[in-house]
Amino acid sequence: MIPRLHYKIAALFLKQSHAVISINFVRSLSYQTTRSQTKTSTIRIRRMGDPAEENKGIEQFNKRFLDCAATGDLNTLNALIGAVDVDFKSDRGWTALMFAARNGHTSVISLLIEKNCDINAMNASGQTALDIAHFWNHTEAAKLLSRQRKDVAFEQIHNYYSLNPLYRASDIRKDKDALLKAQSNESTKFIIFSNRLPFLINGGGSKTKFKFATFTCSQLPDSCFDDNATIVFLGFETWDPDSSAWFAVEIGNETISSLKEHYPNGDFLTPFPVTMQMEPTHAGIFAEAHSILCWLDRYKFCPTCGSRNKVVEGGYKQVCTDKECSSHKGVHNTCYPRVDPSLIMLVVSPDQKRCLLGRGKRHPAKMYSCLAGFMEPGECIEDTCRREVEEESGVKIGRVDYHSSQPWPFPATLMLGCVAHARTDKITIDKEELEDARWFSRAEVSQMLAKQHPDGIFVPPAEAIAHQLIKSWISSSSSNL
Numbered sequence: 001m002i003p004r005l006h007y008k009i010a011a012l013f014l015k016q017s018h019a020v021i022s023i024n025f026v027r028s029l030s031y032q033t034t035r036s037q038t039k040t041s042t043i044r045i046r047r048m049g050d051p052a053e054e055n056k057g058i059e060q061f062n063k064r065f066l067d068c069a070a071t072g073d074l075n076t077l078n079a080l081i082g083a084v085d086v087d088f089k090s091d092r093g094w095t096a097l098m099f100a101a102r103n104g105h106t107s108v109i110s111l112l113i114e115k116n117c118d119i120n121a122m123n124a125s126g127q128t129a130l131d132i133a134h135f136w137n138h139t140e141a142a143k144l145l146s147r148q149r150k151d152v153a154f155e156q157i158h159n160y161y162s163l164n165p166l167y168r169a170s171d172i173r174k175d176k177d178a179l180l181k182a183q184s185n186e187s188t189k190f191i192i193f194s195n196r197l198p199f200l201i202n203g204g205g206s207k208t209k210f211k212f213a214t215f216t217c218s219q220l221p222d223s224c225f226d227d228n229a230t231i232v233f234l235g236f237e238t239w240d241p242d243s244s245a246w247f248a249v250e251i252g253n254e255t256i257s258s259l260k261e262h263y264p265n266g267d268f269l270t271p272f273p274v275t276m277q278m279e280p281t282h283a284g285i286f287a288e289a290h291s292i293l294c295w296l297d298r299y300k301f302c303p304t305c306g307s308r309n310k311v312v313e314g315g316y317k318q319v320c321t322d323k324e325c326s327s328h329k330g331v332h333n334t335c336y337p338r339v340d341p342s343l344i345m346l347v348v349s350p351d352q353k354r355c356l357l358g359r360g361k362r363h364p365a366k367m368y369s370c371l372a373g374f375m376e377p378g379e380c381i382e383d384t385c386r387r388e389v390e391e392e393s394g395v396k397i398g399r400v401d402y403h404s405s406q407p408w409p410f411p412a413t414l415m416l417g418c419v420a421h422a423r424t425d426k427i428t429i430d431k432e433e434l435e436d437a438r439w440f441s442r443a444e445v446s447q448m449l450a451k452q453h454p455d456g457i458f459v460p461p462a463e464a465i466a467h468q469l470i471k472s473w474i475s476s477s478s479s480n481l
């Protein structure tokens, strides 16, 4: 019997009838209980102490995993699969799936697909497993991989900051009593902000470094529920109004220290970039809360007559306190929160072999990204895209395809991601906006995505929609985006 292996690194003492093994580092949680079974195990539990040794151990597992994929050793691969990252890459950016594709091991490919490996991953030369299977004429392997690709192509892309799981229940916003009832419910979760800075605690993961600390109504001081308090209804955990509600509260300086006592390691943090390293559902909730809180803070007075605004509908509407104000008559958009659409586009060259990436002056050194700009009133998405690209780079655009969108809560932008098909390729940079803009080949962009470009240039991280646009283009072996 082959032991089941898990990701977790645990400090355990395993006491067995035939042996006592003392270890600090164990990858197997459901271990064998008799010596005879242990003997059949394909993975040895090793005595390891310091972190360097542990890393060496992980490295060995990963290398062995790649070897098994290359040789088609299905049994060992199966035994290792819980202990390794299925998308682990070799120095040249090869994954297990690519090695299996290189050698036409269809059963290994099936197993890796079943284990949710990334079938769109690329090696340092910009090849996917499918490209590799085609190149080496492994027809069955290619069939298997391309069948899977179709499913991936139809999957909806959900960008970071868009994974807010709350049911917004906008009908409840107008019902004052229902909101008050929800506020006083002990299962209700309050997230707190001070001057729009979210109060965050350790998220517990290597990528999810932060999450919201949640408070109950009895933990919050009465001042949080005053008439003047800023409190925003974010939604319920499910469609059922009896499920837990979430609210965002701006707290006053005088209550900061008493609230911090509940989470001694938590703190109010400047939201960018720390919210890019959040539990993704919490990042979605942050996007909603932060955008509304910023709007309430910046629009305290009626834009029509300058009188005080009054907050209603759980923070989602502000009305002018002057009854005579013309904002009370007719159709206006001044009393609702703003969402400012902007465009971000991957420009593909006329021959479809290159894409245009640029560097804004404020970008981190060596980072290249998609061009972007704000929509103007009365402009459609396609024209914004054409105008922005031509203004910034001189490149003329023909067809524009919508790709996906991303809320960008600093304070309330909605980024609309597009693929723009260039009609010309001569670049004339607008030096006011960009420091540089260039055409990059697929191979080069693959290296930038993998952070393996010889010049050290790279693209934004996976949490940015720019990354997803670039990755989609690279992943489309048919080049028909």
Ligand code: ZN
Pocket (backbone or CB within 6 Å): 302, 303, 304, 305, 306, 307, 320, 321, 322, 325, 326, 327
């Ligand atoms: Zn007014």
Ligand code: MG
Pocket (backbone or CB within 6 Å): 372, 373, 374, 388, 391, 392, 433
């Ligand atoms: Mg611009």
